[in-house]
Amino acid sequence: MNYNKNHVLQTLESTFSTFIDTVNHLDHLNPSQYTSDNTMIVMIDMINGFCKIGPLHSDFVNQMIPKMARFLDTMIKKNIPVISYRDSHPADAGEFDYFPPHCVEDSEESELVSELQRTELIDITKNSTNGFLAQNPIDLPIINKEHLEHILVMGCVTDICVRDFSTTMTKHLQEINHSARVTVIENLVATFHIEGSHDRETEHLLALYHMQASGIKLVRV
Numbered sequence: 001m002n003y004n005k006n007h008v009l010q011t012l013e014s015t016f017s018t019f020i021d022t023v024n025h026l027d028h029l030n031p032s033q034y035t036s037d038n039t040m041i042v043m044i045d046m047i048n049g050f051c052k053i054g055p056l057h058s059d060f061v062n063q064m065i066p067k068m069a070r071f072l073d074t075m076i077k078k079n080i081p082v083i084s085y086r087d088s089h090p091a092d093a094g095e096f097d098y099f100p101p102h103c104v105e106d107s108e109e110s111e112l113v114s115e116l117q118r119t120e121l122i123d124i125t126k127n128s129t130n131g132f133l134a135q136n137p138i139d140l141p142i143i144n145k146e147h148l149e150h151i152l153v154m155g156c157v158t159d160i161c162v163r164d165f166s167t168t169m170t171k172h173l174q175e176i177n178h179s180a181r182v183t184v185i186e187n188l189v190a191t192f193h194i195e196g197s198h199d200r201e202t203e204h205l206l207a208l209y210h211m212q213a214s215g216i217k218l219v220r221v
């Protein structure tokens, strides 16, 4: 079957146009509604290999760090638990069939960037793009699973690790009939840019569009 290209492109334009307006006018989150009992933060892959060095690092991810550090400190002051997922692969990782070798375990690439290192973080390493598969964070003893309402997600990259975790987490909550919601902080997630094949803004917005359609909330700080 051949698809009707003009129809699809016109539909995309009108649908996407509305969505971009939505993102441009997202609500700002109100930190007062988040407490150590009802909230957890998930920070994904804010490591040197995606921010500063190596084949997959991106300046656009690196640029989020100061704003993220301020938000992180605000939430840590409120004793809100923060789970930090880090890519950390064995040398023969299956993922290297799809991506160039990166963030090998115990390398500088797999270390959290120095600006975001805090003793309060709960460090979890992962060997795929989906942190949930390494550890379901709501099963950690520090999390008050019964009272949990908000899972706030930040980090990189929007269209791979952030989308994979946020979507799986949301579906897990639905599966177990838990009322907590996943919220992605739109201006504390970002993706990389490759001219001609991976447009940063387009891929970021497409991923947000699909996440919102899956039941994930979007906010800004």
Ligand SMILES: [Zn+2]
Pocket: 087, 088, 089, 095, 102, 103, 127, 128, 129
């Ligand atoms: Zn990886």
